[in-house]
Amino acid sequence: MPMAIRELADTFLTDPRCGRVAPASSTVERVKQQPKQVDKGDKRKLLHQLIRTKTRAVRKPGIYTYKARR
Numbered sequence: 001m002p003m004a005i006r007e008l009a010d011t012f013l014t015d016p017r018c019g020r021v022a023p024a025s026s027t028v029e030r031v032k033q034q035p036k037q038v039d040k041g042d043k044r045k046l047l048h049q050l051i052r053t054k055t056r057a058v059r060k061p062g063i064y065t066y067k068a069r070r
Contacts, residue, residue, distance in 0.1 A: 031062075 009016045038046050050063060 006018070036046060047063065
């Protein structure tokens with residue numbers, strides 16, 4: 001639990017209980033993250049290239065996208 005949340009709970013609760021399931025979120029050491037900024041017209045081309053990559057370093061690419069809403 002983040003320290004800010006714990007401090008907030010301490011201000012409102014008397015003798016709060018804390019249950020822990022997993023450590024704070026972190027990237028697994030074996031996972032290499034590499035953000036790519038791409039022009040709108042080149043997204044499909046890059047996605048196709050990433051999926052077709054069959055190097056030892058990129059066996060199973062995980063691809064996440066973010067679409068800003070305006």
